[in-house]
Amino acid sequence: MALLEVEDGKHVYYEHHAGPGRPVVLVHGWAVNAQCWDTTVPALLAAGHAVVTLDHRACGRSDKDFTDTSVAAVASDVVALVERLDLRKPVISGWSLGGAVAVEAATRLGANLAGLVLTGGATPRYTAAEGWPHGGTTADVEGVLGALAADRPTTFRAVAGAVCAKPVGADVVEAMWLQFLQSGPRADATLRDLAAIDQRTLLPALTCPVLLLSGREDAFVPFDAVAASKELYADARLVEFGGCGHAPFLEDGETYRAELLSFLAGLPA
Template sequence: MARFDCGDGRSVYYEHHRGSCTPVVLIHGWAMSGRIWAGTVEALKADGHAVIVIDHRGCGQSDRDFADMSVGAIAADVAAIVAQETTMPVVLNGWSLGGAVAAQAAHLLGDQAAGLVLTCGASPRFTRTDDFPHGGDPDGLAATAAALAADRAGFFHGLAQGICVREVSAPTIEWMWAAFIDSGPGVIDSLVDLGNVDQRDLLAQLDAPVLSIVGGADPILDPEVGKAAASIARNGTLAVIDNCGHAPFIEDAPAYLAALRRFLASL
């Protein structure tokens, strides 16, 4: 475990698991924690990959009192940690909001980004617009902020219960809830900022191959967003895991890992 100094006395937590194969950087979703990737980390380590796992600003074991909680700021942290930890090309894998973070970090890293994986990723857009009909209602972000302010514990518990469409154990739901409730007070700012992020041009110009892994029955993020990402990317590939919700790496780990391993082997 280690900490990255972001300046102004604040830092983010990360782990660097050493390995001889291509490093994979795992970036968690909104208000979550890098610990959610535990099963994926174990599988990648067994395959020989180095793995870097990062807790966003305000989440997990990172400091909580950052003034800037934007997607861009989180992505800058990721890129700086990668540049500090390795000179090898890396694959960035972002889940949900972490998908937008990973895409921006890939842009910042340039040639050091060997590939980008969007795991139910909120890229190119989280909300729909007149010229992008996929994603959520932009007005829904204000409702989310209000619900979070009214009953933080209850809101996050309901969110944890709604992530998966396949049956998962009660302890798994409580594990996700514990990660959510441990997030800092500023995480809503990251979600609000996500509503303004548009990465269509970024994906179209990105040289690195892109794999978009979509939960076919995702109740949190419109599956069409992930499908659009694969079609917009210059070198995009789509993998749809049928009858799966917003966390395919938990709901159907074998299918998820198979898609991820195929992509890694292709690089």
């Protein structure tokens, strides 16, 4: 089992799948883990890409007792993995909260970044603010966290059931619920941090190509928020998934993988 020591003897779990092509680092969403990419990784490997996945701090197979589980801390782990594995010009791909992590990591990687992929990315803001009318409120987030404190299994089951708008089958929803249950209570602080951060000043400075993938019926990161964020990047393309919710890679996997592979194939060497 591959572990990256990142804080006071605590470790983050990761996988490094070798391949001759451009490396792709997959960053999962809040409180799930790298298993969410189980239908994405094989397609990337089949196309020749090297693939790196990780479990966020307090999620999955990573240690649960981290002191710092902020978005910035998780992003620092992504950067540390890129450096440890000596990845040249990787693409960082983030889903949901992982989108905010990916943006933060991208700003730190600078010139050593080929592209950015955001699937229902919770960036530049997850909550509404002055000049950004998209998303819910910090009170909404605290409501979810309060429900988790009272009944973690039932609350996470409801969240898992709301991720997809298209039917994906009971087994897929169950698998997501089980991933949620592998997270520790310190993961809650990552969501609380997401509700407060603002990345609007970061997006214009990203000069690499950006692929935005968004479900029209996304109940967590509204499609209109993703569409508005497109205008903040120097070079971004938006792909709309009609009828899909927050996880188009599960709801319309064939189209999702085709768009992802096409984006990767079009990047400069």
